[in-house]
Amino acid sequence: MDRRDTAGVGAIATIPALLTDRAERFGEVFAISGPEGRLTYTELAERAARVTRAAMSSGIEPGDRVGIWAPNSARWVVTALGLLGAGATVVPISTRLTGVEAADMLARSHTRALFTVRGFLGYDYPRMLAETGRELPDLARTIVASDADSWSSFLESASATTVEEARARAAAVDPDDISDILFTSGTTGAPKGVLATHRQTLAVFSGWADAVTLRQGDRYLLVNPFSHTFGYKAGIIASLLRAATMVPVPRFETDLVLDLIEQERITMIAGAPTLFTDLLHRDRTRHDLSSLRLAGTGGATVPTELVERIRTDLGVPQVFTAYGLTESIGVVSVCPPDAPADLVATTAGKALPGTEIRLVDRTGNPVPLGDPGEITVRGANVMRGYLDDPEATAATIDTDGWLHTGDIGTLDAAGYLRITGRLKEMFIVGGFNAYPAEIEQTLLRHPGIQDVAVVGIPDSRLGEVGRAVVVPTDPAAADAAAILDWARSRLAGYKVPREVVFTNALPRNPGGKVLKSQLRDPR
Known part of the structure; x- marks a missing residue:
């Protein structure tokens, strides 16, 4: 029911x-x-x-x-x-x-x-x-x-x-x-x-709770920090809205989380992709995870394989992703938990009810369907403004009430939003626009890549080229040349990174977003 x-x-x-x-x-x-x-x-x-x-x-x-x-x-x-x-x-x-x-x-x-x-x-x-x-x-x-x-x-x-x-x-x-x-x-x-x-907080997260199917009777493991919208609003407020049971966790510890899922009969867990990767790398045979029905992730590029493994290896039948930012009260769109794995992984879903999404070019004009453009949002999930900063507020919310997110994406005919990168992270290779999120999504299909972030770096001939910072699945077998050869058959030439740098982990903020400013000079 x-x-x-x-x-x-x-x-x-x-x-x-x-x-x-x-x-x-x-x-x-x-x-x-x-x-x-x-x-x-x-x-x-x-x-x-x-x-x-x-x-x-x-x-x-x-x-x-x-x-x-x-x-x-x-x-x-x-x-x-x-x-x-x-x-x-x-x-x-x-x-x-x-x-x-x-x-x-x-x-x-x-x-x-x-x-x-x-x-x-x-x-x-x-x-x-x-x-x-x-x-x-x-x-x-x-x-x-x-x-x-x-x-x-x-x-x-x-x-x-x-x-x-x-x-x-x-x-x-x-x-x-x-x-x-x-x-x-x-x-x-x-x-x-x-x-x-x-x-607006209640309106937005009531819509979010409906979209992700959070409901009364759910037991929700709250791992995401309460200092962030993912923890506070998609956690505490959403739980109140649906009279769910909250199980707060002060910080993510894999074994503790596995214990709590079993002991508290957790039905829902949400977090950055790394949370689920860590759970999948643990021996789960000692824990009964059968109570789990719903998992949510986002805030970073999500591999299709990860969505599939959450459903099969962790046994969580429903997995959703979402897109949002603090300025949008935390959420703009949700990909429903019963969608196919590739859709959950590669799109941010559809706009919440009452939310409009419009993609625009640098002059503010709408772009043709399917073309990349800056994501702008209008609805209840547009912040009231920045604290004591009317200039920044005016630069972010236009006179028609559209919130300019600074993110680049595409919309398909069915209304599914795909995030291709940050406006400020886009780099131009010999006159061609390269969008990091698009490149990352492709690279994550490589069996030797566990996690990846792509940034633009200066190049004397082309202006900018891509650098892929990779967390390898097996550090001993990491091979930059092999990764680049593999990428050349799957990406246009200007999208293929010019170099691969290996690392043990990508730097992330509390919301799970990669701190790309730290990757342009990784040494």
């Missing part, structure tokens, strides 16, 4: 209202499970409400920005939902950032309070922040959620605010209030803060 709509949101348009509804309608369903324990939706709402009261008692006002610099956990979920109930704007910060980078985001977002931890992977985030020496005049309070005294002291302040006052504050949150500021990966410059509202 298709249960996608049984947890529909109807007219609900704020995240606090959604949580209240879930507690009322699915109160005994487990909202969170895993090594930290279990919380029903009723218990999740109660704990979030206490955070709301404590935030109000601490002086957090509607619209105040509050940072969370911590790994995935049940407490992260409770804290974020409680802050949203207080009318605050959540500012998630990646645990991979340095103190200097985190301080910059806190300063630029004028963050009033920060929730963070000590001890994750040996890091002491409060100390890292203090050691920067940067003054943060807006930051009035830091709560160390991993410190029992600090966390308890914060929660005890809830007594100064009544339950009724907290309910009134949550009810006063407007659908068009800014719910969060998520920073871009910074792969093409300094990270920018992206403003998103409650209304």
Whole structure:
């Protein structure tokens, strides 16, 4: 039975209202499970409400920005939902950032309070922040959620605010209030803060949940960082929308993930292609993975063979891919989980309902069907703008409301989108446009290539040529000349890379995207 709509949101348009509804309608369903324990939706709402009261008692006002610099956990979920109930704007910060980078985001977002931890992977985030020496005049309070005294002291302040006052504050949150500021990966410059509202977040991820078939009763392993849209919105928010059970994982560890799939009877897992590659390379015979029904990936080039192996070797019958960016509230299109493997691997699927996709040339005019062009998007999944940067906002969202993604793609007659590269990553070989993603997709069919990224490098005669940075399946047998010979029979001459460089792993950001700026000088 298709249960996608049984947890529909109807007219609900704020995240606090959604949580209240879930507690009322699915109160005994487990909202969170895993090594930290279990919380029903009723218990999740109660704990979030206490955070709301404590935030109000601490002086957090509607619209105040509050940072969370911590790994995935049940407490992260409770804290974020409680802050949203207080009318605050959540500012998630990646645990991979340095103190200097985190301080910059806190300063630029004028963050009033920060929730963070000590001890994750040996890091002491409060100390890292203090050691920067940067003054943060807006930051009035830091709560160390991993410190029992600090966390308890914060929660005890809830007594100064009544339950009724907290309910009134949550009810006063407007659908068009800014719910969060998520920073871009910074792969093409300094990270920018992206403003998103409650209304558009719920609308976009309700559509996403329908497209990927997430449903009530699913048990969703949340591996992707909550500081990223893939973890926070396609994880926490989507789970709330469908009253699914969340199983947060602080970081990806192959054996731990395999254990949790068996112990928690996980039905859905999503992550970068490398996550599934790592699972496939482990001995899985000791684990019962039969509960898995749905897997999602994206954020990088996906080999067709990987989709096939997820379905056959991991036994996950449904696999989907998706395309999106922070500026599009995380998602633009989805390739449905029942599509053929080659379609899942080589396309980003079709636009979400209510989303328009148009491909344009450098002058902004639409390109003919099938021709490559910059992907522009219009709909609910267009950000409200960049934080305190009207010029960058105007350069990204045109006067007709189209978001210019900077990605190059093609659309076929059936509406399937293919990503061929970044506008800024495209390189020109003797006057011909070469698109890295297209070349990467071909190279990934080579049996000796496990992972690959292609970048343009200067050439005295042709202007630019391609460099393929390859993770070989067998380092001892890696043969650059053989790879180039193989590529010449499958790619036009100008698309064939002029050199192959081998590496153990490609550098990636938390969302799984390759940091290509680091590949142009790999030595």
